[in-house]
Amino acid sequence: LRHGAPARPAVAGAIxxxxxxxxxxxxxxxxxxxxxxxxxxxxxxxxxxxxxALGALLGSKLLRY
Known part of the structure; x- marks a missing residue:
């Protein structure tokens, strides 16, 4: 699963x-x-x-692996 995790979680959340x-x-x-x-x-x-902006904020917190 680590290979599928986003490299930049804030950008993934913003998208x-x-x-x-x-x-x-x-x-x-x-x-x-x-x-x-x-x-x-x-x-x-x-x-x-x-x-x-909310997606970027939450993405940086929740999408980290």
Missing amino acids: AGLLSAGLAATLYASHCTDDSPLFVATWYTIATALVT
Whole structure:
């Protein structure tokens, strides 16, 4: 299992957070009726940055082997 562990766990966590934020934004956007450009640019960007940073933080702690 050591060969399968990520070499840079913070980056792996950030990528996982970015992927999950993208999936959540896609699902939310397909059901939300408020699609103004200012709303999308502001809140989707803030939420994606927050989830990516949280993924990097948790990845550095939890993905170490």
